[in-house]
Amino acid sequence: MIKRTLFQFFHWYSLGDSRLWKEVAAKASDLAELGITDVWLPPAYKGASGAYSVGYDTYDLFDLGEFDQKGSRATKYGDRAAFEVSCRALVDHGIRPIHDVVLNHKMGADEKERVVVRRVDAGDRRQIAEDDVEALAYTRFTFPGRGGKYSEFIWDKQCFSGVDLIEEPNESGVFRLMNEYGEGQWNDEVDDELGNFDYLMGADVEFRNKAVYEELKYWGRWFSDQVPVGGFRLDAAKHIPAWFFKDWVGHMRETVGDDLFVVAEYWHPDMGTLTNYLELVDKQLMLFDVALHHRFHDASKAGGDFDMRTIFDGSLVSANPQHAVTLVDNHDTQPLQSLEATVEPWFKPLAYALILLREQGTPCVFYPDLYGAEYSDKGTDESQHLVKMPAIGCLPKLIEARQRFANGPQVDQFDDPSVIGFTRHGTETEPGCVVVMSNGAAGEISVDLGPNQSSTLFIDFLGHHEAEVTVDEQGRANFPTNGGSVSVWVRRDAL
16 A cells, blocks of 8 residues: 655755756656655745745735746746646656645735724734724735736735735834724634734735635635646645635535645644644644654754653644644754754654654655755854755655555554664565664664564665564564664565
8 A cells, every 4th residue: 555655845945947847847757666645846826026936925826937927937946837747747657746825925016005004012913003004005916917817806905914014104013904804803713822823924814805715715726727736735824714724625625626635834833722723624634743843853952862752742643643744844944944943864864764654644755855955045143054954865765665664553662762663563465664763872672573473584674784683483583773873674575
């Protein structure tokens, strides 16, 4: 049975100049052979910064690199034709395209409008001033370069709940737009950070406007008619009312396909918060396991002082595995980004073994970990930093091992603070494996495989350990690992 393995085919500093869509098409075959089943693509539509946009500053959802807008026709990743080719290449190789959907806000408005706003306490968004302020704001989106093709909808001040910049008076901050929606209050069913985390950036979309609500559903149907869609990654879910995504995802399942893979970015480590959110959206989607990512980060920083028996404590995959997408790093946690909490390279083989080879969760592999990355940017100290993210040498083998050997019942042996392991016992037709890792000194675990495995010879599929392990007459064997390393022990005859 093929296990779902998601691959994030970009990072924040992916090269521009229309190269990424071509790279997707070129690597589709290799990814399929490796065992990747789903590829998460970056936002495909035009951002406010045009050809330089990573895609999260949404300008025009209907411009997939087709129209001369924001200084370019193509997006950073390529034009519409190349995007279509990349999606078809994935499908032709049995891989489902997972598309990034950024509906929370719009940026780069075409015109200013006269608006009425109220100032908001940035530290507690529930504190909204009582005084109205007349001002100008960038809230009118007419998309002149597209000229009404695909949609004639014009976004104006009635389509947004807040902005962060006004003119006459010239101020920046958080401002609640006073219109006919919400009686001056933010949306509910959003995260309670900062009191109410409805507002994030730009012109914040007002989902209570029925016209906006219907336009976004129409866009989802339209987009799915343009390119193959295997699912969606939903950006900034903690800032969007849960009732909207409950309806939007339900509509997509009804009109596009009931087997869509949908994962939301609700960046919160608290299980109570995530469980409540899953209930609000009728459990129609999955969530990224933020808590597990932070456990990996902490473990990689602490080295041998971290108690590996606790690695899954507080994680979504341990509490609600069927709704957990596990990850090691992503474009927000990589060095110099807003949620930077990078997992150190030495620990990444251990972390990937823990998400790729276990029964629970759907693992997501990050582009730089497979292919490497090098880039430079300013840090918080305003100086320029050169970052090199090395490819993890054993990662292709770990992905392959997921498809070949991560089979059958799972038995954990988390008995030692440094050396832990687990056994996948295989099935009648599919081989299993024994996974052993240490964040300290070399060690081993003793495993009872049963008398039917007597005299069976095991080797490390990753090649990290040179030993050969033979199971004794009682079906037991000691499986070693090097210090700060991981080994995946498989039957030699299964190779």
